[in-house]
Amino acid sequence: MIDQNTPVTVLGTGSMGSALAAAFLAARHPTTVWNRSPQRAAPLVAAGANQQLAIADAIAASPLIIACLTTFQATRDSLTAVEAGLNGRTLITLNSGTPSEAREFARWVTYHGARFLGGAIKNVPSAVGKPDTLLYFGGEQAVYDEHAKTMRVLGGDLVHLGAEPDLAALYESAVGATLLPTLLGFFEGAAVLATRGVSARAMVPYSIKWLQMIETLLPVVADEIDTRDYTRLGSSIALFDSATGYDEQLGKESGIDISWHAPMHDLLRRAVAEGRAEQSITALIELLVTPAARQEP
Numbered sequence: 110m111i112d113q114n115t116p117v118t119v120l121g122t123g124s125m126g127s128a129l130a131a132a133f134l135a136a137r138h139p140t141t142v143w144n145r146s147p148q149r150a151a152p153l154v155a156a157g158a159n160q161q162l163a164i165a166d167a168i169a170a171s172p173l174i175i176a177c178l179t180t181f182q183a184t185r186d187s188l189t190a191v192e193a194g195l196n197g198r199t200l201i202t203l204n205s206g207t208p209s210e211a212r213e214f215a216r217w218v219t220y221h222g223a224r225f226l227g228g229a230i231k232n233v234p235s236a237v238g239k240p241d242t243l244l245y246f247g248g249e250q251a252v253y254d255e256h257a258k259t260m261r262v263l264g265g266d267l268v269h270l271g272a273e274p275d276l277a278a279l280y281e282s283a284v285g286a287t288l289l290p291t292l293l294g295f296f297e298g299a300a301v302l303a304t305r306g307v308s309a310r311a312m313v314p315y316s317i318k319w320l321q322m323i324e325t326l327l328p329v330v331a332d333e334i335d336t337r338d339y340t341r342l343g344s345s346i347a348l349f350d351s352a353t354g355y356d357e358q359l360g361k362e363s364g365i366d367i368s369w370h371a372p373m374h375d376l377l378r379r380a381v382a383e384g385r386a387e388q389s390i391t392a393l394i395e396l397l398v399t400p401a402a403r404q405e406p
C-alpha cells in the first residue's frame with residue numbers, strides 16, 4: 110500500500126522535538142530526524158525514524174520540516190550554509206521566541222524560497238498527540254490549510270491566528286505571561302503552609318477552585334481592558350492596595366520571603382497616586398502599556 114502521509118523532518122530531538130517525532134512515527138508519517146548531538150535521537154531511530162547526520166540531508170528528505178530547537182537563532186545557525194536546500198520546502202517552527210525574532214526568521218526563511226509558519230505548542234512533551242493539546246500558528250492561510258491535517262497529529266486543538274508570521278510568538282508571550290507569577294503565588298502559599306507543617310498537597314483542591322474563580326473573571330477583565338472602562342469588576346485598586354500591608358505582615362509573622370511582591374505593591378501605589386484608587390484592579394493595564402506603545406484594536 111502506498112503511504113499517503115506527508116513525510117516530515119524534525120530538526121531538534123530534545124524533550125519536545127523527540128515527542129513531536131514520536132507522534133509522527135506513531136501516526137505513520139515517514140519521519141526523518143536530525144539533532145546536533147546525534148546520540149540523542151537513538152530512541153527515535155529504534156522506533157523507526159530515519160536519522161540524518163547532516164542537516165542538509167535531513168531537509169532534503171521531506172517537503173515539510175518542523176524545527177524545535179531552543180531558539181530561532183540556534184535554528185538559523187544550524188541551517189546557515191545549507192539554506193539553499195530550503196527552496197521549495199515548508200518550514201514550521203515550534204520553539205519559543207519573541208515576535209521580532211519570529212519576523213526576522215520568517216524573512217530569512219522566505220528569502221531562501223521556503224514557505225513558513227511560526228507555531229507554538231502550549232503544553233508539555235507528554236501531552237503531544239492528545240486531543241485537547243493546543244498548538245497555534247501564524248502565517249499564510251494556504252500554508253496552514255495544506256499542513257493542518259499533518260500538524261493535528263501533534264495535538265487536536267489547532268488554531269490559525271492569522272497571516273502574520275509572528276502571531277504565535279506574540280500570543281505565546283502574552284498567554285505565557287501568567288505562568289511564573291501564578292506558580293510563584295502557589296509557591297508562596299506552600300511556603301506559608303510549610304511554616305505550620307502542612308503539605309502543599311493539602312492546598313491543591315482550594316487552589317484549583319481559586320484558579321477557576323479567576324477563570325470566570327477573565328472575560329470581564331478582558332472587556333474592561335478592551336473598552337478602557339474600569340467600573341464593572343467590583344474589586345478596586347484601593348482594595349488591593351490595602352491588602353499590601355497584610356502581605357507584609359504575613360511575611361514577617363511567618364518568616365517567609367515575600368520580596369517578589371515589592372514591584373506589584375509599587376505598581377498599586379503608583380496607580381493610587383495617579384488617582385485610580387476607585388477604579389477596578391484592571392486599570393493597572395494603563396500603567397503597563399505606555400501611550401506610545403499602544404495601538405488601538
Ligand SMILES: NC(=O)c1ccc[n+]([C@@H]2O[C@H](COP(=O)([O-])OP(=O)(O)OC[C@H]3O[C@@H](n4cnc5c(N)ncnc54)[C@H](OP(=O)(O)O)[C@@H]3O)[C@@H](O)[C@H]2O)c1
Nearest residue numbers: 121122123124125126145146178179183204205232233234
Ligand atoms: N519542554 C517543554 O515543556 C516545552 C513546551 C513548549 C515549548 N517548548 C519549546 O520547545 C523548544 C525546545 O525545547 P526542549 O524542551 O525540547 O529543549 P531541550 O530538551 O533542551 O532541547 C533543545 C534542543 O535544541 C537543540 N539546540 C540547542 N541549542 C542549539 C544550537 N546552538 N545548535 C543546534 N541545536 C541546538 C538541542 O540540541 P542538542 O541535543 O545537541 O543540545 C536540542 O535538540 C524550546 O523553544 C521550548 O521553549 C518546550
